[in-house]
Amino acid sequence: MSSLADIAAALPRHDTDALSVDAVQASLAQLVAPLVVTQRESVSLRDALGRVLAEDLISPVSVPPHDNSAMDGYAFDGAILPTDAPADHSIKLRVVGTALAGAAWRGALVPGDAVRIMTGAMMPAGLDTVIPQEFCQVEGDMVSFPDRVLRRGDNRRFAGEDLMKGQPALERGERLSPAALGMVASLGLPGVPVLRKLRVAYFSTGDEILCIGEPPREGAVYDSNRYTVFGLLTRLGCEVIDLGLVHDDPVTLAATLKRAAREADAIVTSGGVSVGAADHTRDVMQQIGEMAFWHVAMRPGRPLAVGLIPREGEEHPGPAVLFGLPGNPVAVMVTFLAFVRPALLRMMGCHDAASAPPPLLRARSAGPIRKKPGRTEYQRGFVKAVAGSLPEVRVAGNQGSGVLSSMVEANGLVVLHHDQGHVAAGEEVDVMLFDGVI
Template sequence: MSRIAAIAADLADYDAGDLDVDTVAAFLARLVAPLAVADTEEVTLRDALDRVLADDLVSPVSVPPHDNSAMDGYAFDGALLPADAPIDHSLTLRVAGTALAGSAWRGALGPQEAVRIMTGAMMPAGLDTVIPQEFCKVDGDQVCFPARVLRRGDNRRLAGEDLMQGQPALRRGERLSPAALGMIASLGLSRVTVRRRLRVAYFSTGDEILCLGETPREGAVYDSNRYTLFGLLTRLGCEVVDLGLVHDDPATLGATMQRAAREADAIITSGGVSAGAADHTRDVMQQLGDMAFWRVAMRPGRPLAVGLIPSPDTPTTPAVLFGLPGNPVATMVAFLAFVRPALLRLMGCHDAAAAPPPLLRARSAGPIRKKPGRTEYQRGFVRQVPGSLPEVLVAAHQGSGVLSSMLEANGLVVLHHDQGHVDAGQEVDVMIFEGLI
């Protein structure tokens, strides 16, 4: 039994002619998880953004390395705070010196003494509490402050409270964000081992498609999908292999797919996956690999193909192929809903890092027509409403070829499979574009 067939047999209610989006997501997770890239490389932190960590990163130091002050003020022994002092009780201490960030104060302290301390400065031995300077009155070497404004231990950062030496700072499979780079730098590390970049080959299909620079002709349109996919893949951190435009010729299609399987870990095509008379892409895919062709209960983006195309050179490590619909908006929606999470898994991300981004709850600014029985992704514009949930207004033109609506929108209103018409003011889920496209 082929791998595609085996996964299909394990999924309840699998029907290639009528799949819901959750079943598609579950199928893809099982298909791509064992195929994640294994090769690694060591890179500098400046080259590590959005790369996938290859191994657990164990902290060689504690962060912070010592107890330190969380603010400018005066450090003292919190035992001096009276337990049941009146509300107007004040504490007066002698200032014995000043502790600056970047060096340790080594002076000796007597009873009823404090040390002036700067933010980040190491806490002197025996001192555990800091009174912020704005609460203090200073007279010569005396500092006076109300005793009831703090408790023992306030405004002190403990050694290792961010991270203890020997503990994992980051787990393998983590996609390195700007915060992760800062964390690694705080450990004193300038280099990190990551998985190599995922190589993704992509091309457009169809005799009706024009390359940029070609003379317009009747019935033809310029190829936008290759440039949209280039942007989506580049933003995801993939190494892209643009194989151009392939016309509806089975021999050329087959040769291009084999080249893609040889050069890349994943292949994305746009167009040619429906059952039209000139859609040779589907037939060629079926001849070359282990393929599934789906009609997904979604709008836009109903026709979808997925499978494994073996490389002529290394047949045991096939490339994962995603055949996307040709309409520009349908291409983008299918990529965001299915291909992006699958590519993150292929990159080696763990489950949480490969999960789709959380959906934002917003109120619909107007009614939205929708039939139960399919998931719809409607382009919308989200705006903040003071004192309330954000509000989303869906675009007037929802056609799958209206690419301009993706520019005007800042998110997709996700209307779930069993959901029906939406009334004005009703809450809906929104997939926000920021960080995705």
């Protein structure tokens, strides 16, 4: 793999030493590409949600396995439908039986016969069309309906319409969603081969940080970042390793990083990535691994540290990756979503589409937004639906990187791109919705 120094040296610089968000994302994808987990295991469907498929899943059966009805109604041979008939013309058929789901109806049929059929029931041989029961008039064993309400073949599902036997049902690298679990179940498979969970260690840094349960003290704040990072990693489906709080002591920091590298594939820290006198990460990483500090042209979250820590043993084919995030709570979440989440998804084995950043929604800005070109800004926003138009988004009044309450209240981030300037009221903007992401 390319060294971190090689990757960092190739990054295009913009204003002073700041890097664009796109350049950092591309470089992180290159950095973690050789570090994808390869160990596999088989899990039951109930344990497969969010896991990454280890191989292409080939369908052992066709789904559905037979032609069946898409409606409750009456099945008949659509060849009797006239191609040219008066507007008030109706069809009359003799009902000779009932086809229920789960069993084949094998009675004898002659032209003009129909079979009452339930949704999902096998189509009787020779019948190819279903008239929904709400269009029908029934008198004794006769059913009639206007012929203009359907065409031959309507309301019939074909065998293999969803999946054909022998064809790939899901691709390797697919992150299994609830819909994917249902698809696997439709194949009759009780479990799936998946890649093992990515192990991620995380901790907070700083002498000013208090753990929950400690009494308040002047100048100190409680550790919110550790719980935010825990939630982000857990929702991503990682195996999380909480290493607690590390105070501003280089010996303790070095020991914690070495332990994290032994136990995890990736490490996420918050705080300690600036150039303050008590920020020891740079010196420690020069001793135990390799570190690059990047100033990213973004707001919030300008400082970002990326490191590699060597590991020993055959079970560790490459180094552990360190993501050093800023200390401000909102900056932690934004940099995680922009950089760490896509990189971890790649390390989990997700294919390109599954590891891409969350898709952006177009919305109209409810008011003007000030924006300086030359950096990407992520502003907390409140998106609401508007009948007959694009959704509308309103940005939060206080965009400070320490204001976590607005992150709780917001339902998305307004993404103002690198070259974008001020936004006028009513102008379209991109929004990253939080649903399913944080």
